[in-house]
Structures are given as structure tokens and as C-alpha cells.
Amino acid sequence: MLELPARICRQLGSLPRRLGRRPRAQSLIISLKQLGDTVLLEPGISALAKEQGGPVYLHVKPGLDPLLELMPNTEAIADPTGRSFERVFCF
Numbered sequence: 001m002l003e004l005p006a007r008i009c010r011q012l013g014s015l016p017r018r019l020g021r022r023p024r025a026q027s028l029i030i031s032l033k034q035l036g037d038t039v040l041l042e043p044g045i046s047a048l049a050k051e052q053g054g055p056v057y058l059h060v061k062p063g064l065d066p067l068l069e070l071m072p073n074t075e076a077i078a079d080p081t082g083r084s085f086e087r088v089f090c091f
Helices: 006-018 035-040 042-052 065-069
Strands: 027-031 056-060 074-076 087-090
Touching: 027 042, 035 042, 035 065, 042 056, 056 065, 065 074
Parallel strands: 027 056, 027 087, 056 074
Antiparallel strands: none
16 A cells, blocks of 8 residues: 655645646545544535536545445555646645
């Protein structure tokens, strides 16, 4: 499982803005917390999906994927390496 320090996540999330590129309007949330913490992300995920006009990608602990099926505007992603995202949030 991919584990990134918060410092690297902040750098990844701001990279396209620093380079002056147009945002891709895709967000990745990496949450390696427990069930309750993941559930509490849902209102923020909904707001983010509405803002960007598309689904938010989530990388969570194994076993929490069925929970994501119940959350609208989300797509589970098993391995985010090799993909490009406008914003990356790590919890």
C-alpha cells in the first residue's frame, strides 16, 4: 500500500499550480484511517466532486472498498502511482 508523508502530498497537490498549468480538475484522497474516519470524509467529498464536476478518487485501506460503493461521487483506486491528479489530500 502506498504511504506518503504529508509534506510530499502537499507538494504533489500544488505542483500544477506552481507550474502555471491549467488544472485537470481531478482529486485524489489518500485515507489510511479507520472506517469512521472514512465515513466522515463523505460531506467533503461531495462538495469537492460538485466543485470539480466529476468523481473524486479515493485510496483507502483494504477492506473499506465496499464502503466507497455506498458513497456517491467517488471512485476507488487501488494504486494511484503513475496517475496525475490536480489535487492530492492525505489523511
